[in-house]
Amino acid sequence: MISLDDLKAMGRSLDGQILTTLDQDKEFKIEFVEEMGFIFTPVSSGKPRKHQFRYAQEVLKRYNETKSWHPRDYRDITRNASYVLPLIQLVEEKKRTRILRTPIIAGNWKMNTTVAEAVSLVMAMKDRLDAIKGVEKVVCPPFVSLVAVGEVLIGSSIAVGAQNMYSEEKGAYTGEVSALMLAGLCQYVILGHSERRGYFGETDEIVNKKIKAALKAGLKPIVCVGETLEENEGGKTGEVITRQVRAALDGLVSLENLVIAYEPIWAIGTGRAATEEQANTTIRLIRNVVGGLYGAAAQELRIQYGGSTNSANIAALMAQPEIDGALVGGASLKADEFVSMVKQTAQAKQRRR
Ligand code: 13P
Secondary structure (H helix, E strand, O other): OOOOHHHHHHHHHOOOOEOOOOOOOOOOEEEOOOOOOOEEEOOOOOOOOOEHHHHHHHHHHHHHOOOOOOHHHHHHOOHHHHHHHHHHHHHHHHHOOOOOOEEEEEEEEEOOOOHHHHHHHHHHHHHHHHHHOOEEEEEEOOHHHHHHHHHHHOOEEEEEEEEEOOOOOOOOOOOOOOOHHHOOOEEEEEOHHHHHHHHOOOOHHHHHHHHHHHHHOOOOOOOOOOOOOHHHHOOOHHHHHHHHHHHHHHOOOOOOEEEEEEHHHHOOOOOOOOOOOHHHHHHHHHHHHHHHHHHHHHHEEEEEEEOOOOOOOOOHHHHOOOOOOOEOOOHHHOOOHHHHHHHHHHHHHHHHH
């Protein structure tokens, strides 16, 4: 049984993308309009056709009864069946294979930008980023700029994230910031970044505590894992990553709201990104580790790659099936560069659909 909610969720994730009819005869753009329905625009004619949810509901009812893929079997309900059926098929595929993950590109600004610079930077990319569909976009400025950046982004499709937080809710922890404090200011929080682990002594155990505190406060953690150059060259990548992932997820009942970022330490800020095959292989390994713990839900978990990504290497990385986005450092401080990366991600992932 496919519900209208399933169909809406699929429509939302495909908003702005080009699909083909089931007979592969016609390409059309799909737009999702909350409270109304879908707008299908055949590429050949360019004439938009509205398909309201009440018709979609009728189509679904018949589809659930008959399982027919022939538009003619729905002609008495709607003339748009050839456009809505591919959407139903994608929901079926997702139910079967659960592989449709919305890519997520997050910019980790690290300890860069004053408040004024942060505002200029986000203003320089806001409209262009907002216009890109099919990719979740996140910017992670320093704590002190969260409010100002969040204000610029009100009403846009761009989310805000913090770069760290402490695991306690409140109390005598001078200089620290809690999940509760962040909850009203941002949606995401990067946790366990290798710079936090390396310079500030964060252990797997601390990272696990922070993840639990973030989830409890309604924040979505972007959890970083990654091996050192020495571990990589010593053939220890699998072992290290498995340990970090297991420890990070220890005691979590669900993967909901969680994103993992695979950031090999040797690739961060070095200009030496992992090859797309390396990144894809390690991310597949992470998914397998998570699959061992959570079963099929691992297929829905988004796993990013991070480390010297830029507008020149993003397309190849995003063409890989296991890589669901990027956590971008240096390149996220340049508006044109970051916008280009998000745009290329949308294109690469659309091609794979
Ligand atoms: P760079 O993209 O500058 O290598 O940084 C990656 C990173 O650490 C993102 O969190």
